[in-house]
Amino acid sequence: MYIELKNINKSFGTYKASDDVSFALPAGSLSAFLGPSGSGKTTILRILAGLETPDSGDIIIDGQRVNDITPAKRGIGFVFQNYALFRYMTVFDNIAFGMKIKKISADRIKKRVGELTELIGLKGLENRYPAQLSGGQKQRVAFARAIAPEPKVLLLDEPFAAIDAKIRKELRQWLKDTIKKLNITSIFVTHDQDEASEVADEILIINKGRVEQSGSPLAVYKKPVTPFVAQFIGENSLINNYDKLKGFYRQEGFSTAVIRPEFISIFKENEQYQNSYTAEPGVVKTVTFRGSHLEIVVILHGIELKAVWPTDRELLISQEKVGVLVKKMYLIDGGNIREIENEALIADNSVII
Amino acid sequence: MGKKSPVKYFLIALSSIFVFVMLIMPLAVILSEAFKNGFSAYANVLSDSFTLHALQLTLFATFAAVVCNTVFGLFAAWALTRFHYKRSKILTTIIDIPFAISPVIAGLIFSLTFGRIGWAQPILNYFHLKIVFAVTGIVLVTIFVTLPFIARTVMPVLHARGTEEEEAAALMGAGGFTIFRKITFPHIKWALLYGIILCTARAMGEFGAVSVISGHLRGKTDTLPLLVEILYNDFKMADAFAVSTILVLLALVLLILKNIVEYKWHSAKE
Ligand SMILES: Nc1ncnc2c1ncn2[C@@H]1O[C@H](COP(=O)(O)OP(=O)(O)O)[C@@H](O)[C@H]1O
Ligand SMILES: [Mg+2]
Numbered sequence: 168m169y170i171e172l173k174n175i176n177k178s179f180g181t182y183k184a185s186d187d188v189s190f191a192l193p194a195g196s197l198s199a200f201l202g203p204s205g206s207g208k209t210t211i212l213r214i215l216a217g218l219e220t221p222d223s224g225d226i227i228i229d230g231q232r233v234n235d236i237t238p239a240k241r242g243i244g245f246v247f248q249n250y251a252l253f254r255y256m257t258v259f260d261n262i263a264f265g266m267k268i269k270k271i272s273a274d275r276i277k278k279r280v281g282e283l284t285e286l287i288g289l290k291g292l293e294n295r296y297p298a299q300l301s302g303g304q305k306q307r308v309a310f311a312r313a314i315a316p317e318p319k320v321l322l323l324d325e326p327f328a329a330i331d332a333k334i335r336k337e338l339r340q341w342l343k344d345t346i347k348k349l350n351i352t353s354i355f356v357t358h359d360q361d362e363a364s365e366v367a368d369e370i371l372i373i374n375k376g377r378v379e380q381s382g383s384p385l386a387v388y389k390k391p392v393t394p395f396v397a398q399f400i401g402e403n404s405l406i407n408n409y410d411k412l413k414g415f416y417r418q419e420g421f422s423t424a425v426i427r428p429e430f431i432s433i434f435k436e437n438e439q440y441q442n443s444y445t446a447e448p449g450v451v452k453t454v455t456f457r458g459s460h461l462e463i464v465v466i467l468h469g470i471e472l473k474a475v476w477p478t479d480r481e482l483l484i485s486q487e488k489v490g491v492l493v494k495k496m497y498l499i500d501g502g503n504i505r506e507i508e509n510e511a512l513i514a515d516n517s518v519i520i
Numbered sequence: 521m522g523k524k525s526p527v528k529y530f531l532i533a534l535s536s537i538f539v540f541v542m543l544i545m546p547l548a549v550i551l552s553e554a555f556k557n558g559f560s561a562y563a564n565v566l567s568d569s570f571t572l573h574a575l576q577l578t579l580f581a582t583f584a585a586v587v588c589n590t591v592f593g594l595f596a597a598w599a600l601t602r603f604h605y606k607r608s609k610i611l612t613t614i615i616d617i618p619f620a621i622s623p624v625i626a627g628l629i630f631s632l633t634f635g636r637i638g639w640a641q642p643i644l645n646y647f648h649l650k651i652v653f654a655v656t657g658i659v660l661v662t663i664f665v666t667l668p669f670i671a672r673t674v675m676p677v678l679h680a681r682g683t684e685e686e687e688a689a690a691l692m693g694a695g696g697f698t699i700f701r702k703i704t705f706p707h708i709k710w711a712l713l714y715g716i717i718l719c720t721a722r723a724m725g726e727f728g729a730v731s732v733i734s735g736h737l738r739g740k741t742d743t744l745p746l747l748v749e750i751l752y753n754d755f756k757m758a759d760a761f762a763v764s765t766i767l768v769l770l771a772l773v774l775l776i777l778k779n780i781v782e783y784k785w786h787s788a789k790e
Contacts, residue, residue, distance in 0.1 A: 216691060247687075247688060249684065253688070254685070256702075
């Protein structure tokens with residue numbers, strides 16, 4: 168493993184910003200810290216970089232414990248959330264800064280800055296100041312500045328947060344491809360799950376200073392291991408009276424259920440379908456167009472559930488009567504999580520087979 | 521508010537009258553009184569050795585205070601905005617003390633601490649140092665009363681900017697001095713200059729604290745403001761006003777500089 172954190176703790180006053188954080192990431196990987204705002208993602212990144220000192224625990228990079236090594240010597244490139252470009256320096260000087268400090272010859276600096284501005288697609292803008300650049304351009308300069316001294320590890324704090332939606336998508340893909348090409352072990356922070364799933368090989372879900380779960384985006388989505396992850400990942404419905412739904416019974420200790428949109432099947436009234444008698448009658452409350460699909464809120468026994476509906480089928484309208492089938496849900500209590508299938512469905516399927 | 525309301529004209533008129541009575545008229549009086557006995561009398565007063573000495577002393581004390589407080593102000597502002605430690609609030613408050621304390625009290629504090637009955641007297645005697653009734657004392661109290669200006673103008677700028685640019689530079693291996701020179705200083709230079717001008721203006725005009733500690737030794741420990749007072753008390757009105765014009769002139773120069781700096785500072789922000 169290339170980057171390893173072992174039992175890292177960090178408090179600000181009485182507030183525990185990092186709580187026994189441990190993880191290990193292989194060389195060349197691109198990982199994401201995903202968690203709500205204030206969950207301690209930036210703090211972990213800053214501890215790794217040496218900008219914050221942990222109260223206890225070990226930071227290991229490339230097999231070496233680096234706790235007592237100064238930030239500059241850890242070989243880390245850092246892209247700050249607000250880029251933190253040197254505002255009184257041109258794009259050229261920003262990118263060249265780290266190399267100048269390393270006393271690299273002017274010729275080589277010039278060559279490398281040339282390569283990097285090419286890479287980030289900003290050739291010809293070397294003499295601009297940060298204030299004269301768009302958000303996306305600033306982001307790219309910050310990226311180039313961070314990788315210019317050829318770090319072994321690259322840390323990016325919410326790299327896309329301040330960029331508008333359209334450019335963000337492009338930039339994500341670009342960043343992913345570029346990092347893969349350069350083969351730098353990288354971690355980026357985000358609070359956007361789409362972003363994390365799209366860009367990262369591995370996601371670490373952070374909540375209240377702890378790593379709740381880590382794994383591939385698919386694994387984390389498919390198999391949440393803590394109640395927090397079950398709620399946080401996906402556009403979920405959170406309900407308490409889950410035993411009102413056909414095929415589900417109250418389970419001792421579990422007070423809340425998390426239902427993902429894709430756990431719900433919706434049928435038009437006149438439609439013929441399998442499992443038809445397990446579906447219950449519901450009413451469509453709202454229909455929202457989401458580009459590739461419709462987001463439906465359907466009411467069943469007074470419970471509001473979020474579901475999806477493809478745009479290529481006959482459209483649903485508000486107040487339409489529909490059949491609703493909940494196939495699966497996660498039950499959660501304080502610290503436990505349990506996945507349950509609709510019992511009627513299990514019985515039903517076995518009959519058909 | 522575009523309406524031509526009577527309130528608007530009333531307020532404008534009131535402000536104008538106020539400015540005229542409180543500022544313009546007294547300034548005009550200074551000039552007219554200074555030249556009452558003709559230009560040659562005026563020139564005589566200004567070229568008088570006591571006047572020149574007072575001017576020299578004022579400039580010296582001001583210069584010393586500005587240098588001292590620039591160094592102190594930068595260090596303090598840096599420390600208070602860059603290192604967050606438990607008692608940084610208390611230190612910030614302490615820096616403000618000279619704003620809150622009457623300068624006369626400040627002068628008294630120094631007199632009592634370093635004067636003949638002060639507890640520091642034996643130490644000073646041992647090193648043959650004299651503070652009260654001496655130039656050293658004047659410089660010290662001037663530093664004291666102008667202490668907060670530079671720290672206080674630089675701090676908000678440093679604070680508002682955050683530390684990330686410096687952290688970015690540090691991560692790339694830049695040392696403390698390089699970071700200051702290349703990253704921090706370009707950002708604070710206008711604020712610093714502004715603070716220096718305020719500090720200079722305040723130092724030149726200081727009367728209360730200097731008055732207590734100087735002992736009014738003419739030709740030795742009197743600054744321009746003190747000389748004005750001495751002349752005034754001796755009923756040499758024209759002379760007093762003539763010396764005042766030097767202070768007025770210096771103030772005007774600083775005022776112009778201040779406006780230039782403010783203008784540059786604002787355009788640098790955009
Ligand atoms: N220097 C600091 N001093 C005090 N509290 C801090 C400091 N840095 C972060 N925190 C607190 O630690 C918590 C986690 O912060 P952060 O790591 O920035 O979260 P995230 O990046 O996930 O939004 C927040 O509640 C924040 O207020
Ligand atoms: Mg953050």
